[in-house]
Amino acid sequence: PEPGPGPGSPVARAGFEGSPGGGRRVFSPAGEFREFSRRQLRDMERLFRQYDAGKDGFIDLMELKLMMEKLGAPQTHLGLKNMIKEVDEDLDSKLSFREFLLIFRKAAAGELQEDSGLHALARLSEIDVSTEGVKGAKNFFEAKVQAIHDASRFEEEIKAEQEEKKKQAEELKQRKAAFKELQSTFKQ
DSSP states (O other): OOOOSOTTSHHHHTOEEOOTTSSEEOOOHHHHOTTSOHHHHHHHHHHHHHHOTTOSSEEOHHHHHHHHHHTTOOOOHHHHHHHHHHHOTTOSSSEEHHHHHHHHHHHHTTOSOTTSHHHHHHHHTOOOHHHHOHHHHHHHHHHHHHHHHHHHHHHHHHHHHHHHHHHHHHHHHHHHHHHHHHHHHHHO
16 A cells, blocks of 8 residues: 555644544545545645645645646736635635645536636646556546536537427428418318
């Protein structure tokens, strides 16, 4: 087993309030985000730490702004606020490592809008087969194939609706023609 973000890492120690006794509960990325390999989690933690300039275990608005600029997808102030708001479960207006991981979970599940900043962030952090290995790449590509399948199913539904509308229009046209023919027999 590869070492991942362990209990001693600053990000894992960040924890969060909310356990029934009112104490702190330690966040275990590998336990909660089982869809990611230890290597992926470690890479995401490295990315998170890289942009956590304040070294406080959070990425705030300015750090997110810098991250998006360096990734080549600068966002407006409002866009950055919306990015944080979409995954900010504790409503502190900054991203914890857990909330940062939620971005990638939502991206993998296809829950992010194509034009959103979070989608851009996830897309710019795509998997590299040489570092992730074949198994991780297989999972990644299976998710991509599923996303494409979902998109084609959506297209099929649209085509079916269009065919239904064409059929209804044709039936209406035939009924009008039949009515006019019947009407002409009464005029004679």
